[in-house]
Amino acid sequence: MTIDWLAFVEVVAVALVSACFIVTTFALALRLGDGTAPWRRPVSVALYAVCALAALFGVYLIIPALHGG
Amino acid sequence: MDVVVIVVLVVGLALLFDFTNGFHDTANAMATPIATGALKPKVAVGLAAILNLVGAFLSTEVAKTISGGLIREGPGGVQITPTLILCGLIGAIVWNLITWLRGLPSSSSHALFGGLIGAAVVGAGFGSIDGGVLVSKILVPAVLAPITAGAVSYLATRIAYKVTRKRERDTFKRGQIFTSSLVSLAHGTNDAQKTMGVITLVLIAAGFQGGGSGPELWVIGACALAIALGTYSGGWRIIKTLGRDITDIEPAQGFAAESATTATILASTHLGFALSTTQVASGSVIGTGLGRKGATVKWSTAGKIAIGWLITIPASAVVAGVAALVAGLGPVGVIVDVVVALAVILGIFLWSRRSEARNSFHQPEPGQFVNPKKRKRKARA
Numbered sequence: 001m002t003i004d005w006l007a008f009v010e011v012v013a014v015a016l017v018s019a020c021f022i023v024t025t026f027a028l029a030l031r032l033g034d035g036t037a038p039w040r041r042p043v044s045v046a047l048y049a050v051c052a053l054a055a056l057f058g059v060y061l062i063i064p065a066l067h068g069g
Numbered sequence: 070m071d072v073v074v075i076v077v078l079v080v081g082l083a084l085l086f087d088f089t090n091g092f093h094d095t096a097n098a099m100a101t102p103i104a105t106g107a108l109k110p111k112v113a114v115g116l117a118a119i120l121n122l123v124g125a126f127l128s129t130e131v132a133k134t135i136s137g138g139l140i141r142e143g144p145g146g147v148q149i150t151p152t153l154i155l156c157g158l159i160g161a162i163v164w165n166l167i168t169w170l171r172g173l174p175s176s177s178s179h180a181l182f183g184g185l186i187g188a189a190v191v192g193a194g195f196g197s198i199d200g201g202v203l204v205s206k207i208l209v210p211a212v213l214a215p216i217t218a219g220a221v222s223y224l225a226t227r228i229a230y231k232v233t234r235k236r237e238r239d240t241f242k243r244g245q246i247f248t249s250s251l252v253s254l255a256h257g258t259n260d261a262q263k264t265m266g267v268i269t270l271v272l273i274a275a276g277f278q279g280g281g282s283g284p285e286l287w288v289i290g291a292c293a294l295a296i297a298l299g300t301y302s303g304g305w306r307i308i309k310t311l312g313r314d315i316t317d318i319e320p321a322q323g324f325a326a327e328s329a330t331t332a333t334i335l336a337s338t339h340l341g342f343a344l345s346t347t348q349v350a351s352g353s354v355i356g357t358g359l360g361r362k363g364a365t366v367k368w369s370t371a372g373k374i375a376i377g378w379l380i381t382i383p384a385s386a387v388v389a390g391v392a393a394l395v396a397g398l399g400p401v402g403v404i405v406d407v408v409v410a411l412a413v414i415l416g417i418f419l420w421s422r423r424s425e426a427r428n429s430f431h432q433p434e435p436g437q438f439v440n441p442k443k444r445k446r447k448a449r450a
Contacts, residue, residue, distance in 0.1 A: 003284055004205055011210075011336045012217050016224070019332040023225040024246050036238045055251065058335060063127045068379035 091299025124257020135266025160389025225359025
């Protein structure tokens with residue numbers, strides 16, 4: 001019985017990195033959005049965008065049809 | 070009995086199973102945003118339905134695990150007959166409905182696996198199951214996925230609370246719209262697949278498709294539609310029950326937990342792991358409950374629910390096994406199986422209409438497993 005242990009490590013690693021990335025980005029965006037200093041606003045918006053892109057990228061990776069997988 | 074009839078029965082029952090799957094899993098994605106007010110109930114449910122539909126089309130890895138991996142395809146073709154698949158489905162549906170009626174949170178997916186395994190073992194012997202696939206793509210993920218989701222959720226929750234200040238956290242609600250949508254999408258990619266896998270398996274077993282092939286387009290479409298419709302119908306019950314049960318979950322927690330759930334499910338689906346979305350969502354919820362300072366876990370409740378999960382595969386296997394034994398008596402046996410199954414399904418459905426208390430959902434909420442930080446004392450002092 002051959003078990004692909006590497007696959008499990010992959011799942012944990014990917015889930016960990018992606019979820020924490022999304023949460024950190026979003027949380028930072030929230031934190032920065034709260035301030036009054038002028039530089040904060042655009043950075044906050046940019047972070048929201050990064051968050052959305054990361055999520056879309058994740059979905060893209062899942063769809064075999066989109067990248068000829 | 071004509072093979073076509075059996076295949077039609079299997080397809081019909083499989084779609085019914087898919088429908089019931091959508092029905093009780095809507096809550097996994099949408100209960101928290103409805104509870105925190107991030108989404109209006111109608112919108113949430115509609116969104117969940119559409120996303121499940123889309124998700125179902127996105128990937129077929131899990132379907133292939135079921136149709137090609139779990140049950141060995143021997144030199145003469147698949148060793149499992151369409152009749153046995155029918156018995157497996159009957160086992161799964163019946164057990165699923167029993168746990169639903171009793172309010173036990175259990176995994177539809179595990180009921181399906183148990184059913185297939187039970188029927189295959191009784192009908193074709195232990196050799197018909199590929200142990201390697203069973204362990205590596207079903208059993209190990211079943212244990213590992215909720216733990217992964219829990220750990221990731223815990224970390225994500227800590228981060229969310231560390232990085233933001235109290236007054237900023239309410240906006241997590243907006244984020245929840247997206248994370249819940251992602252959970253519904255992820256659910257579609259994993260759960261609709263299982264039914265596709267079963268239908269494909271029966272088509273292969275009946276000789277209508279070659280061994281090792283993937284699901285046909287009509288199968289994908291039908292399963293996607295069934296799960297979407299089930300999701301939409303299940304939604305109305307959430308709206309009725311939500312007021313009472315959801316306890317202390319903050320938007321930040323919902324966001325973190327849902328991110329963890331989505332990430333775990335999508336990563337696993339990509340590798341063809343068939344897992345229980347209910348269990349992964351529960352893992353995330355425990356993780357987020359613990360992630361908030363001062364929380365403790367209600368181990369007794371968690372224990373009871375864990376036992377419910379553990380018995381699902383054997384229980385549905387037993388029901389399916391019995392059905393397989395009866396079916397082994399010949400065409401009459403098959404008819405008996407189907408009639409009894411339909412009677413049980415109808416009976417459970419009617420019974421549930423009588424006791425309105427049966428609105429509990431297996432939605433895993435923090436309140437079930439975790440005691441949140443006690444705040445009331447501070448207010449009084």
